[in-house]
Amino acid sequence: MIQQERMIVVRQSEIAHHIFELTLQGQIVQDMNPGQFVHIRVSDSFEPLLRRPISIANINKEANEATVIYRAEGRGTSILSQKQVGDEVDVLGPLGNGFPVDAVREGGTALLVGGGIGVPPLYELSHQLNARGIRTIHVFGFATEQVCFYEDQFTTLGDTHFVTVDGSKGTKGFVTDLLEELKPEFDVFYACGPLPMLRALEGFYPEKQGYLSFEERMGCGIGACFACICQTTDQSDKNYVKVCSDGPVFPKGVVDL
């Protein structure tokens, strides 16, 4: 159930250039699933006004803790990055549908493809897939080495490959270049990242089952304001989906890329 809670900061640190890892404690952790997101209000004043949608990167139900990883670039995320241990953060969540963990049969293999700040939700996903006895292959693209994160964490979960646009880490190029080279064997793919990456992936594995996580500018985050619409390939009357409440994860082919 969607709840609003003043969660408590239990840890915060900069894990890469302008990339922060923030762990929050609160009851709503109990309802969280991989691929869902939280809508964070970074200030109690009117500045900035709107909440910020951030994916859930790690869920620890025993400790009632959830971790998010975000890039502090704009106004809101910069303010968030200044929160100290013990501070309260107004969180609305969990929101969205999340990744279908059971789309892969036990013993199968999942390919997780992430781009930049699309990588975080794949971390909890990988955890849960591994917990279900599914092998995971991680193929992640970043701009430069400076902004790469979680290499060790992912490596303990499965094969992990990095690609950077400038070649400063891993191979040089885009995830699709690396996929071309690796030719991984897998049953289902899950992806989160920039639109061009998702678009490329859709065409890449026509035979495979795949799930893509989308981003769109949001107002409410709960499906009421129609800000975060994506056109679907469906030609019927209801030819759109809302990223916040119908998504952010859609099976391959649903959204009109």
Added chain:
Amino acid sequence: MIQQERMIVVRQSEIAHHIFELTLQGQIVQDMNPGQFVHIRVSDSFEPLLRRPISIANINKEANEATVIYRAEGRGTSILSQKQVGDEVDVLGPLGNGFPVDAVREGGTALLVGGGIGVPPLYELSHQLNARGIRTIHVFGFATEQVCFYEDQFTTLGDTHFVTVDGSKGTKGFVTDLLEELKPEFDVFYACGPLPMLRALEGFYPEKQGYLSFEERMGCGIGACFACICQTTDQSDKNYVKVCSDGPVFPKGVVDL
């Protein structure tokens, strides 16, 4: 000279109900005089937008520290009251003309009359008068005992009398009631407080030299925006003064009450 400085909070405490004493450290302390004020920006965001004018209550040039005393009631002062030791505060100042300390001859007596949050600037004034060998009598009115402050501090400087509207501390009534009763002997009076108090005082000592400190809503605080105008009794063309730059202190009789 007017400067803008990020001063450092060295102390802050609540000294009466919603009344805070805040000590700030910075270079601009060197230019401060009693009766002047500072224009404080309580937040680096647009909320709240405008600076808050607060009188200087104590000046310590050796330590580069100045103290202000303010009531945290509205939005801006509430935010100010949450500043912690070590935080920076954006201060513009010192502003305004201040009290003329040399209006009383050495060995003379000054009557200091304050109402509520008008009391603070009289503290530094009393200090400087006493330092010049002038006796000070303090007559202060507050709403209730809850919001009285600095009794001990003023008592060490001179005779100190409190009056409260509800009689919860000192005599009951207004400063003018108490003055009527005390009939103090003095050479010059200085006053700061609500308009009705200033108005009553003007008529009270027609023979005496007196200085009144005024408050008005401010924009710039430096004389440029014409927000803080008071009409003067002067009938010429230039029949107004600016509280921020011509004042906040005016000799008795100047401002049209």
Added chain:
Amino acid sequence: MSRLSLHLPGLDVKNPIMPASGCFGFGKEFSNLYDLSKLGAIMIKATTVETRIGNPTPRVAETAAGMLNAIGLQNPGLEQVMKNELPYLERFDVPIIANVAGTTTEDYVEVAKEISTAPNVKALELNISCPNVKHGGITFGTDPVIARELVEAVKKVSEVPVYVKLSPNVTDIVEIAKAVEAGGADGITMINTLVGMRLDERTGKPVIANGTGGLSGPAVKPVAIRMVYEVYKAVNIPIIGMGGVTNAQDVIDFMSAGASAVAVGTANFVDPFVCPKIIEELPGKLEELGVKRLKEIIGRSHL
């Protein structure tokens, strides 16, 4: 709760708090968060004759203490609203104000005629002020003669009282208010959004795909209060005020200026529980002000 209750044309409300049109969808999402029966009324999303897909994204952008939106009246169309959305809301004890939009007078008349027959629709809100559709509502909202004629046409067919939602993007809002009153409007709702634009910092191009968007939120409250204040002086029909309401004090302010009730828009995005919170805070505010019943403060600015 009778301290907060009051009567408006078509509506007996438990309290004067209602979510603003377009900021609450058709209520379904919020019904998962709290009991919608707590609300004074609900202004549902603009309904047009046909299904509208709205504008391309991005459709929203943040601004200083406000936001821009250009949703573009996306809605499932009259038939779906009658068949699915309104019936769903019947389970709650709350009157619905149906926001009616269109391109031509005939559009408005068609929607009004049909939607006003829904059992829980107790009033209409003619949206003559949406800044985000190219050929549409906005001209109705800026020309007093056209506005008046539209109201007359809709009044002829509507089974329920008709409120008209005014645009703030005009030289003289009082003139429009008087025109719609003369046309037979039962009430006025105001204000819709101010037309604004935000540019992308790097490219200099508009952030919102539509170019311009409607500005809402706390930033516009001073403009909204001023307009409610002016219109209250000029008309004899009740006003539902809105524009930047985020707490009980804002409600007091709008009602002081002359509003009989208050709608909450953007604040629902910041805090989805804001409406019930305001309703809970209001009695305390009345206590502070020494007022017995909320409706006593309507128009007190003018005393």
Added chain:
Amino acid sequence: MSRLSLHLPGLDVKNPIMPASGCFGFGKEFSNLYDLSKLGAIMIKATTVETRIGNPTPRVAETAAGMLNAIGLQNPGLEQVMKNELPYLERFDVPIIANVAGTTTEDYVEVAKEISTAPNVKALELNISCPNVKHGGITFGTDPVIARELVEAVKKVSEVPVYVKLSPNVTDIVEIAKAVEAGGADGITMINTLVGMRLDERTGKPVIANGTGGLSGPAVKPVAIRMVYEVYKAVNIPIIGMGGVTNAQDVIDFMSAGASAVAVGTANFVDPFVCPKIIEELPGKLEELGVKRLKEIIGRSHL
């Protein structure tokens, strides 16, 4: 500094940053804070024929990310401005834009004729948009015919180029912009303040003694940007943009939308050093955007 320099009718400016009228007095106070020669130009406070005492206090009130003011055109009058204020500013290497206000066309003409002869006044800014005087400038700003006639009359007597300051409180600002261009205006300055109101929380009465005031500051920036964007498309004379500018990015935004220069108002109260700070920040911004000369970005939103 030539990266920032540009030419405007009557003005060769070192940079396009100028304090907005009414937010900088006649410069004297700020000249104690920094060297006014750093500025591109100075828009001095509105000058009227006679001394004006302005409105009662309170004259300002804070709002969400903005403020209201109702100063009421207080100024020492034409004679004093000519005798004291303008000569004081001659010591600085900075062109002055004289803001001209009045109640009748004759007033404007009288001020314009005289003040345009001052050696450092390089342009006039006709204030046809002040919302805070009862009988006055505001009607000139809302009626295109009257606006055009006023501009024609002033153009006949002015020794320097004439800019016209537009009001945002209109249904169609493009119409007014075109009218003043047709009347011979050399440039447009926009926007003046939006009419707003704030109520006292306890009493419900307007905080500002005048009732309404003019809204300025970051809150209005989206409206200002939208209007500059629209007017740029419609006229061929340069625009000086303003409304909520607080930093170099805002300058980039206004110039992208179509402004050739930018005025800074309310931000001077928040940070009196804001103008020189912006001027210092600008070259870095150009670097980031990969632009050689600031003027290259004028109107880039429209490309």
